[in-house]
Amino acid sequence: MKLKEMGGGNWKNQKSKKKQNLQRQKRGPRLPSSLQKQIDRLNPTTPLESADSDDNDLYEYEEERAEEESRKNKRYDPVSVNDDLSEEIEDENVQSDDESGDSDYIGTKKDENVQSDDSGEEDDGRHARMLQAITGMPSEAFEENKKKKKTMNDFVIPELYPGPEYNPSRDVGEGNARISIEDLLNPLSEKPTYGKLRKRQLQIMKHGRIVHAPLSKAVQAKVERTAAYEVSKKDVSKWQHIIQRNREAPTIFFDEDVNLGFSTVGAIASEFEPRTEFEKKIAALVYDNEVTDAHKNDGSKLLEMNKVSIEDEKDRQNRIAKMRSLLFRHEMKAKHIKKIKSRTFHRLLKKDRFKAEASQIQMDPEAAKEHAMKRERERAEERMTLKHKNQNRWAKRIIQRGLNSQDEGTRAAIAEQHQRHAELTRKMHSMKDSSSSSEDTSDEDDFENSAGSDQERAYKLLGKARDKTMKVLEEENEVPKSGLLSLPFMRRGLEKRREEAVEEANLAFQEYEDSLKKLENSGSLEDPKAASTSGRKVFGPAKAQISDTSVKVKSYNSYGGSDSEDDLGIGKSDNMENMGSHLLHNKDSVVIQEDTDTHKESLLKTIDDIIENPGPKTTCEVSIFVSDQWKKAKNKNENTTIKKSPNLTGPVRQNKKDAEKEIGEDSDTDSVGQMVDGILSSVSKVPYELPSQEELIRQAFAGDDVEGDFEKDKQEILEEENPEPEKPLLLPGWGQWTHIQEKKGLPSWMLKKHEDAQKKRAEALKKRKDAQLKNVIISEKIDKKAEKLHTKSLPFPFTSKEVFEQSMRVPIGPEFNPATAIGPLTRPEVVKKPGVIIKPVEFEDVNPHEKSEQRSGDKRKFKKTSGKPVKKAKVGGKK
């Protein structure tokens, strides 16, 4: 400790000495010149001497410094620093205290010395006086003290004092700069403490150690800092590999092995410890040994242990019963509430019911009858009770008060009631009337009104029916001579159907006849009306229609029965219906739909056929309906083609007309109007048309001087982008006054300018991408819209365009990379789960040479190593 202190002090002293030296040197020029001169005169050799001594000094210092340093190094051994930092701190404190004392002390001394150097002995006296004044002690004490100190210091550390080297007078006086400790000790031999001193000196001599003066504070701090820097650098540099590794890692992972502690309720519960009284009690019960044993064995013992008092049981039962009853009541209530429906619901329900009833009445005679009965009953009730005839209290009161004085709503209500009454009491039609067919009621009201007896009506009806059948029979005899139905197979089918229809009609006719006869026989024979209607043909348009539809339906039914394909049948019958309109309006959309249906069927068939017989075979598909129109169109087509073929050889002008016709789509325009869908018989094949005249001509002459045209085009475009410089021209009259001027021609600058412009143009043209390609024009226009797809400048870390573009060349999307590679390609720099706490990096030994291996190694390794430090640092919940 002491040594250290001393060292510190020495160091300081040394430093101060140096400083002093410097000070002195510095101070030189600051002295007044007169004084300086005086000094010079007094000791002219001083500067030289001093310089010498200085040299010596320096040498000495260096040596000592080196020693000091080595010691110092020893002191600041890293191990020691690391081992006992606290000690160091203590040391420092002590030292600093010491230092401050020292420095103070030295400071005063220094000053003193300086002063003594400059102004001789009187200074000493002044100083003593000063000390005396400050401390209040006699100056002798100081003197003595000083002397002692002086001696001590002199032999212990000669550098402490400016010493003889700096004291020119002394130097000069002695002639020898070296003063040994013996020299100093000798005069003290008589003193009583000499032996002690001597001993000490011997000791020092033996050990040969010299304690140096402490350095100044600033220098010391600096040295300390440098040393500390070294140490801390070393300390920090051990992290370097870890940090470098983390920096170089493409991704850092913070989500490895995230343990968030307990995951299940059971796990949490298992950790539970009973603490409060209550908890302890419960635990004692739950973890009762007997109970657990019983559980473990077979559970029969549990029953024995389960002792329940009668009161408890009763209580429990009562409670349960109460709860049950409550529940039941609640349930009932809920049911009740559930049943209650809203007003609108009931209204709708009622409406539905009425609707259903109404429909049922129409459909079902039984229901109708029931309904009628009900109505009858209602009516009777109403008539009996007169419920709605102002009988109730409310109505009576209102009437009593006077209807006029009531408000609108009430009056309306009263009116409604009246209406209801009227409705209810209205006499119903008889049952029979309401159940008869709607046709009768709607169409033939006159019958109802006029016809007296049922017989008569029946007679009339029969007569009419017979007439209609007759008419239909007659109608059907007409065979359609045009249109779809004129086709042989259609005709056949039609005939078949007609035969059936005729048969049926005949039967019906006979029936009518029979019944008519019966009627005639039974009823009044000489009914003029009946007679007039019986034999004659009386056609009413409406009636005819009715019969027509009926027959049609019949025929349709019969057809449906005979044909297996119902859809086709429907289509056909519909087509038959629409025949007329169909032919007139080709673009009827409905028809298109239907047609496509049928067409599809047929095409399917063809495909199937072809699949069955894969050989090259033309399948003849019988079309479903072919119109005359189509045939006509075909003929036309043929005609035109025939016409065309001779024309091809003939002169061009003649068939200009023809060509005009076919400009648009070769011969399509003609046939479009008459085009009819469906697959047509393959018998009539339209030969492939030769290319039209115009096309031929185009082909023949298009190739003329194509290259020339193209070149011209290219020139134009080049001209547009880089216009040819204008030829230099003078304004007429300008610069042409004399023939000399004329002879000179254009001024040289003009010519030069023109030449330059031309050169520039040539260069620009040469730069074009298509400069070497004679047959290509590559547009140089910049697409402004596409500019946003490029980066405006190189992104930051890149410095060369090539490197950037090369780094962008591989797409990293999932469409372009295998699934194994997408993850690493698109992984972010930091992978972290939300909520994970990132802990500081923990130290770990890393082999710096592992790096290269890592680079070339597997990705997983990468991941692992990069994750490691973090992994260590992070797992918090694991402890």
Place this chain on the structure above:
Amino acid sequence: MGKTEENDALTKNKPPTEKDILAELELKMKKYLRGESANLEVLKDKKLKGQLAVKEQLYGKSAQAAAKAEKWLMPSEGGYLEAEGLEKTWRIKQETIAHEVDISSSRKQYDIILPELGPYTLDFTSSGRYMAVGGRKGHLGIVDMINLSLIRELQVRETVRDVVFLHNELFFAAAQKKYPYIYNREGTELHCLKEHGPVLRLQFLKNHFLLATLNKFGQLRYQDVTMGSMVGNFRTGLGRTDVMQVNPFNGVVSLGHSGGTVTMWKPTSSAPLIKMLCHQGPVSALAFHSNGHLMATAGKDKKVKLWDLRKFEVLQTLPGHANTLDFSQKGLLACGNGSLIQVLRDVSGTQNYSRYMTHSMVKGYQVGKLIFRPYEDVLGIGHSTGWSSILIPGAGEPNFDSWVANPFETSKQRREKEIRALLDKLPPETIMLNPSKIGTVKPKREKPTKQEREAEVEAAVEAAKGMKLKKKTKGRNKPGKRVQKKQEALSRVKRPYLEQKIQEEENMSRKKQKTSEGVELPKSLQRFARKKASS
């Protein structure tokens, strides 16, 4: 007797050694790496270097995984017809092939004869599952190609010139007499695109959802099918033509004209990107290889030419007419002329096409449209009396990627895919000759035009004028001072531009001097000229 050898090229050879496999994988990896990586050694920035190195490594791994998957996991392998001895592949008839192949394949050979409704045109969906059929005389239909059932058929009662599927089989467009129409699968007319006029050809750009049409007046129109907006409307100015094809690689639409030129268009520029003279006579057909580098054109000058679109140079010129051309997925080229169909194949892999197969239709049948069915070795032929289908071994890609096109797609998958496709829809400006340039640094403009420069200066001046001055006190707020300050600000703003201008002028004059100096001495003596720096 010809023998079809598909998928058993390997069995004949010895099992490949490890070295071979490695070489093969290397080759495939190269394909997936899409070019060399940049030279990272040059980079000074260590961090960037490290990052890029890691990235490159990942790319390498991805490519390797892809190559491995391609090598080992693909369910089936493609193959071609191989002739033995003196046999020639093009002598092998469809009948003989039919004997050799399995039943399901032999079912793919058929002719559908529909003589009345005129020459037929065809189109397949991208998965090859559905085919749209358009008869000249108004017959439209959709056929499910797997079970050969007709899904829907309708008769529009007017000329139909072209049919094309939109993004899936639910919609198709038909170019009819006056306008193009869009129908759904049920045959219901959804839209009438009146703006397009009488359209001759239709093309659909699947990634951009654009319907491109070319009408009688030589107008090219692009319509966005999703929003219905008209994206582009250009007059070609080169006359009527019905030769139109989309380059599947970049979505550029190419047109063949009667002047023998082929023009390439994108929807965002009114001038063609490329205009090239391909033939002496009118261009009759066009086709693009799916890699986007190869174009085939046929002209009325009795030539079929193959072009390299990177250099715009002819690779190969073949004699013969062709009304229609089509490239298969594997790069077979089908040419149809009259009733004869030729399929060419690049045997050596050096873009040197030679005859691979031929097929002649029944005499009198005029082939109007050839189209390879995707993912099948099938060539669909639309001709004057219906349509046919023949087997071309090795035409289609043997393995389909269900994320790209799935022939066995369920309706749910289709729906999902539709949504995905809509989300991934590319804007029309992404159509450019080289789409791989997207995302790179903007090509430098030579010089900002005079107008632009002026505009820039003006904008800067305006900004300076609009600047608000602080309210200062103590005599600094005098109007004179304020005006002065404003003027100063203006001059400060203008200064850089002026300096630039001066610099440029100086540069120009220096250049001139240099050129004049260079001119002074003949080239042979220039090296003796004293250099300024040394003196």
